[in-house]
Amino acid sequence: MKLLNYIDGEMTEPASREYIDNYDPSTGQVYSHIPDSDERDVEAAVAAAEAAFPAWSDTSADVRSAILLRLAALIERDLEKLALAESIDQGKPVSLARAVDIPRAVANFRFYATAAMHLANESHESVGQAAINYTLRQPVGVVGCISPWNLPLYLFTWKIAPAIAAGCTVVAKPSEVTPVTAFELSKLSIEAGLPAGVLNIVHGTGPKVGSAIVAHKNVKAISFTGGTATGEAIARTAAPMFKKLSLELGGKNPNIIFADCNYDEMLATTIRSSFSNQGEICLCGSRIFVERPIYQKFKRDFSERVNALQVGDPLEPATDVGAIVSRPHFDKIMSYIELARQEGGHVLAGGQLVRPDGRCSGGWFIRPTIIEGLPFDCRTNQEEIFGPVVTIMPFDTEEEVLRYANSVRYGLSATVWTESLSRAHHFAAELESGIVWINCWLLRDLRTPFGGVKDSGVGREGGFEALRFFTEEKNVCIKY
Ligand code: NDP
Secondary structure, eight states, X not given: OBOOEEETTEEEOOTTOOEEEEEETTTTEEEEEEEOXXXXXXXXXXXXXXXXXXXXXXSOHXXXXXXXXXXXXXXXXXXXXXXXXXXXXXXXXHHHIIIIIHHHHHHHHHHHHHHGGGOOOOEEEETTXXXXXXXXXXXXXXXXXXXXXXXXXXXXXXXHHHHHHTTOEEEEEOOTTSOHHHHXXXXXXXXXXXXXXXXXXXXXXXXXXXXXXXXOTTOOEEEEESOHHHHHHHHHHHGGGTOEEEEEOOOOEEEEEOTTSOHHHHHXXXXXXXXXXXXXSTTOXXXXXXXXXXXXXXXXXXXXXXXXXXXXXXXXXXXXXXOOSOHHHHHHHHHHHHHHHHTTOEEEEOOSEEOOSGGGTTSOEEOOEEEESOOTTSHHHHSOOOSSEEEEEEEOOHHHHHHHHTTSSEESEEEEEOSOHHHHHHHHHHSOSSEEEESOSSOOOTTSOBOOEETTEESOBSHHHHXXXXXXXXXXXXXX
């Protein structure tokens, strides 16, 4: 399979005519080739987006909405095909792609197709000065959307949908590691009747394509999701150019479990919050703090449940944990397991690679891993691993666990399990994170602000926040 760029409404070859190998992580084999694009392709994409901008930004919200709803319906029509493609490309169980990733891409387009119809401008009457102000909210222009490999279509569309709905035109880059569903989206965009140049998708590496998008003077805003180090590099380029920036970065999220919690629900959810998508979700709770009275029971029950998880062929319906997305990422996770051992950690479950029989014997699989016995401030507990690895630690007091939870450079999300209402509110206020889940995890309402504090990023996605990000406010003051 050979993928193509999507520029000015056409499927195009990269200017270099060069292609990069794309691997199926469940077999370790190359199965497709993606354009090795460079700044020439980005230049063409920006030019197409600039040409499309006047007409698209002048298109009424209901017309934009109708096109986006058509696109949502086409993704829904192709749900099975897209779920299979996502599973093969990323390594996630196909059951997860079918239940979460692709339905969420549909929801992203539906949500912003309809939200755009409700975005209203403010007005301020200056009483006593015989003046009235109204605030125009105008699309910023050509914007760049850059997304990572863990939830490929889900996160790609989470940026593209609000940008297009707001009237911007887009140059987008999916991760080079998981490009296939973005390629499928190109074809569906044509079928949906999206005008040429409104969405342009340029495949290739971060250093070539991503950085060319960020550095392009005519790209007015960058919406980026990925690692903190990449976010820093993007900010260094974009900030002196005064571009609008939305950065959704890494996490090292605490999962705090008090003895008074609803134990069964906590246990079932903690399995998911630890190992869904092989732990490759920025919101996974990788540091689990357990109140001492239930620590031993939790350790026993959690280890037993985790040892029972099925690791293997992502295409098998019974699989719980699929393949790690790439060989470099597999090596990174294994090196952190080794580091945890060196730091004195005791591996309670997992800790080793898995070689399934049959077609997946060459794939990159790691058994879900639980480590105990590490201090809260060691590297294993401070750095993002982004894989099926969690640590468990006992605690005695609220003050102690808050200190542990807030000790990291990140602040994306946190989960708290308690039946105490006052403790829940206290922790919600004190935890340094953009999102706090009480007695649940990854329960999403697309209207809510989504994003992190500290080194987990800048800005918020979701709801009207994203539409505001892709628009510029202009105040008009009229004296009467
Ligand atoms: P990266 O930061 O490596 O890559 C993200 C995207 O940026 C990719 O498309 C990548 O391209 C591109 N990129 C790489 N270098 C540059 C550059 N210099 N300029 C512009 N773009 C560039 O992240 P990963 O793909 O490894 O994703 C994992 C990370 O994403 C984790 O840290 C995770 O926590 C974070 N994440 C955060 C989320 C949030 O909402 N806060 C949600 C999901 C993930 P290429 O792939 O070709 O290198």
